[in-house]
Structures are given as structure tokens and as C-alpha cells.
Amino acid sequence: MSIRHSLLALLQDQPRYGYQLRVEFENRTGATWPLNIGQVYTTLDRLERDALVAKEGDDGEGHVVYSITPAGKAEVRSWFAAPVERNNPPRNELAIKLALAVTLPGVDVQAIIQAQRVAxxxxxxDYTKARRDTAANQKATDTAWLLVLDSLIFQTEAEVRWLDLCEARMVQQAQAAAAGPARKTSNGATEDAPLNADSRR
Structure with a gap:
């Protein structure tokens, strides 16, 4: 998630101080990805260093207000115009957990899958109910939240399907292990190897 570009986009709307940026970001995304206020100010410092934002001064209540510079506006336009890169996919803790679980002895992979499926x-x-409730009482400002909810619903549906696939793969693996090793025949096909010499009589 690009906090840098998100803050620039909000500043393009109007000048704001750090806490306002945090609140606006969370309001527009349904607080799905909460921002740490320290992270906001650290990012603003870097944006100022890169001449993408400038301090407008104090708002009279002790808050430093930031505004976007022309270079910052150009950065936002480029961000919106470019597709999100998939060269380095974000870490998926569940995929990492299962990948490690299947390679370590004594880990009950089926239990992990079942617990995650329930969750x-x-x-x-919960996402579906939130979407239904939001759509029923929709205000103009709810469109952004509905888009986020749709994304969360599709991602979670895909996760459940992926868990089903993982479970099926574990079952296939267990069945293959129980059937014993296979050997190739003269025509290239495979057949189950005999369990012992008596089975060939």
C-alpha cells in the first residue's frame, strides 16, 4: 500500500495537517488499513524532502499544514495513470504459513486449513453484511467504502476457494502416499508397484 501516494492524493484535494490526513484516509477506506500517526508525519517529512509537499505554516492551533507542490501533483497523476505492479507481490502470511507447514514434520496442515476457513x-x-447495510443507506461519500468492501469480498471468496484447493491437494497427497510408489510400464504408463513378492504370484 502506497502511503506516500495516498497522502499526496489527499493533499491534492486540499491542504491538510497530519491528523486530518490520517482521518481522511481512514474515512475514505473504511478504516480497513489504519494509519499510524507517526507513519503519516514520517511520510510527510520525506515528501517535503523530495519537494512534493510544502509546509504552509501553522493553522493557529498548533498544527503544521501541508500543501502539494506542482511536482507532487505530477507524481499523483503518474500514480493514478500507472497500473499497480505485480513484480513483487505483497507478503501473504497465510500462504507463507501453509508453505512452511507442509514442509515441517508434526504440523497438522488440515487443522490450519480448517481454522482459517472458519475465520x-x-x-x-461480515464484509457482505457491511456492504448490504452501506448500500441500503448509501450516501455520495459511501462509494469509496463500497469499492473497498467489494475488493475485500472478492479477495476473501478467492481465499476460501484457495483453501478448498489446498485441502484437496493434501487429500490427494495422502492417498498417493497410502497407495505406495508407482513404476513405469513398457508403454510409459505407471502402475502401482507390488507391495511384496507374494503379490506377484
């Missing part, structure tokens, strides 16, 4: 389905129900 994912509960989250999916």
Missing part, C-alpha cells in the same frame, strides 16, 4: 467465512459474512 475467512466469518470475515466474508
Amino acid at each position: 475467512s467465512i466469518r470475515a466474508l459474512q
